[in-house]
Amino acid sequence: MRAMILKEFRELRRDRRTMAMIIVFPILLLIIFGYAANFDVSNIPTAALGPQAESISQQAPDLFDVTIIDPSGTAENAQALLRDGEAQVAVATDTQPPVAFVDGSNLFTAQAAAGALGHLGDKITVEVLYNPDLITAWVLVPALTGLILMFIGTVVTAIGLVSEREHGTLEQLAVMPLSPSTVILGKIIPYFIIASVDMVIVTVLGILLFSVPFNGSVVLLTVGAAIFLFVVLGVGVLISTVSESTGQAIQMALFFLVPQILLSGMIFPLAAIPWGIRWISYFLPLTYYTMISQGIMLRGAGLDSLWQPFLVLATMAVLVFTAAVLRFRRDLTPRRSRAETQVAEGAAA
Numbered sequence: 001m002r003a004m005i006l007k008e009f010r011e012l013r014r015d016r017r018t019m020a021m022i023i024v025f026p027i028l029l030l031i032i033f034g035y036a037a038n039f040d041v042s043n044i045p046t047a048a049l050g051p052q053a054e055s056i057s058q059q060a061p062d063l064f065d066v067t068i069i070d071p072s073g074t075a076e077n078a079q080a081l082l083r084d085g086e087a088q089v090a091v092a093t094d095t096q097p098p099v100a101f102v103d104g105s106n107l108f109t110a111q112a113a114a115g116a117l118g119h120l121g122d123k124i125t126v127e128v129l130y131n132p133d134l135i136t137a138w139v140l141v142p143a144l145t146g147l148i149l150m151f152i153g154t155v156v157t158a159i160g161l162v163s164e165r166e167h168g169t170l171e172q173l174a175v176m177p178l179s180p181s182t183v184i185l186g187k188i189i190p191y192f193i194i195a196s197v198d199m200v201i202v203t204v205l206g207i208l209l210f211s212v213p214f215n216g217s218v219v220l221l222t223v224g225a226a227i228f229l230f231v232v233l234g235v236g237v238l239i240s241t242v243s244e245s246t247g248q249a250i251q252m253a254l255f256f257l258v259p260q261i262l263l264s265g266m267i268f269p270l271a272a273i274p275w276g277i278r279w280i281s282y283f284l285p286l287t288y289y290t291m292i293s294q295g296i297m298l299r300g301a302g303l304d305s306l307w308q309p310f311l312v313l314a315t316m317a318v319l320v321f322t323a324a325v326l327r328f329r330r331d332l333t334p335r336r337s338r339a340e341t342q343v344a345e346g347a348a349a
Contacts (some may be wrong), residue, residue, distance in 0.1 A: 028259070031277070041112040041272050047081050049073025050093030063091060063116050065170040075099055082129055084305035085295060089113050091124070098124050104131030105298040107139040108269045128300045130215075138213070141206035142293035143266035145199050146286050149225065150232045152195040153255030154256060157188055158249040166245065181325045188233045195229055215300030224292040224306075227313045231285045234320035260286040288313050 001295040005067055012019055047068035070077065078090035078101050088103045088110070094170040100117050104110045110128060117126045131138045206212045235256060243249040262268065263277065264286035270278060281287045288309035295301035303310065 001293035024255075028255075034300055038221065041109045041269055043271050044089055044109055044113050045087050047073075047078065047087040048093070049075075049078050049090065049178040050098070052098065053091075056091050056098070061116060063112065063288040063293070076100075079129065083299045083301055085291070085299070085301060086305075089117075095125075100124050100126050102126060103299070104134055105139060105294050106269060107131070107134060107136060109271060110134055111215075118255045130213075135210070137206070137210035137271065138298060139294065140266070141202075141210060141212045142297045143203050143205070143264070143286075143290045145225070145293060146228060146264075146289040147261065147266065148198055148202055149195050149289075150260060150286055152191060152198060152240065153229055153232030154236045155250065155253040156194075157191050157233055158239040158253050159246055160191070161187060161237060161240035162243050162246050162249045165240075184237055184325060186302060188237065191233060191236075192229055196225070197227055212297065214297050216296030218304065220303060220306075221293065221296045224296070224310060227310070227317050228285055228289040228292075228341050229316040231313060231320050234317065234324045235285075237324035238320065238327060241324070241330075260284050263287070265290050271325065285313060285316055288316075 002042055003141040012022075041190075042063065043065050044063055046064040046066045047070070048054070048058065048060070048294075049068075049070045050073055051071060053069045053071045053073065057069050060066050068081065068090075073092065074094050075092040078099070081087045081090045082101055082103045085103075088106050089100060091098055091100045100113075102110050102113045102117070110131070111134060114126055114128060114134075117124060128134065215224050236253070239249055239252045239256070243252060259280060263273065263281040264284050265281065266286065270281055270287075273281065291309040292306055295306050
């Protein structure tokens with residue numbers, strides 16, 4: 001037993017990636033949960049419109065950060081601001097009493113805003129849009145579709161490609177007259193199709209079981225999901241190229257997945273995460289897919305208001321897929337050379 005214990009410690013010491021995961025992963029979880037696990041919202045982007053807009057902006061509690069002041073704005077303009085994601089609360093003073101529109105697609109922000117506005121009594125009317133009953137499932141289901149796509153695209157793809165190396169079939173791929181990009185596409189297209197089917201199933205079940213509304217364009221959501229899926233598939237390929245075993249691939253995939261769940265705004269509102277941690281959120285693809293899916297399904301937002309997350313995801317897709325092809329080519333070229341040498345030697349013999 002003593003010999004086995006020493007052997008395991010020696011293997012762990014040599015496996016630097018596993019050791020890094022054992023040490024870094026718990027610390028990362030502690031920091032993320034410690035700082036990001038916060039449901040208290042202290043800064044709500046707010047718009048004030050109508051003849052009393054200036055007065056509203058001056059009297060607003062510290063919770064409301066009035067970033068838009070439009071004395072000529074109307075209640076319709078206020079609703080448009082919420083639909084386009086430019087504000088989470090919009091107060092229209094062209095009616096009596098003034099109406100405060102609250103974006104219900106941001107669950108915890110809406111709860112905080114509705115609670116703060118409720119203390120004003122008859123001075124203002126509160127109307128929650130897009131999720132009037134503040135149902136948690138309505139907010140989670142659009143984000144969960146992205147999480148499912150990420151799980152399939154990252155974990156399953158990474159394991160599938162690493163298994164080629166473990167089973168020795170990567171050399172067979174190396175001698176085939178195919179470019180690395182063709183090999184990658186051939187490997188990931190089945191996962192792309194499977195993930196797409198899963199997305200449709202989860203979305204339909206969410207609508208049927210939890211009455212989640214779908215107020216936007218199906219085509220626009222499909223395009224956004226396809227771009228997002230190319231990003232996570234590219235990440236899966238990258239993970240497979242730097243992993244020597246299935247275990248390492250799973251470890252690295254989890255290292256990529258956990259921050260996405262905690263920092264993407266799917267569970268904890270971005271506004272409640274301190275800037276020291278929040279900046280990481282803007283480098284995570286699930287953050288932008290969550291903006292797209294919630295915006296389209298709940299608010300009926302169009303491309304004119306969602307072009308930024310679409311652009312960021314498209315840029316990520318190009319960068320990640322290019323890096324995956326280059327890294328895979330680097331991994332494939334030596335194997336191709338060895339395989340061709342073995343074939344030549346065999347023919348000569």
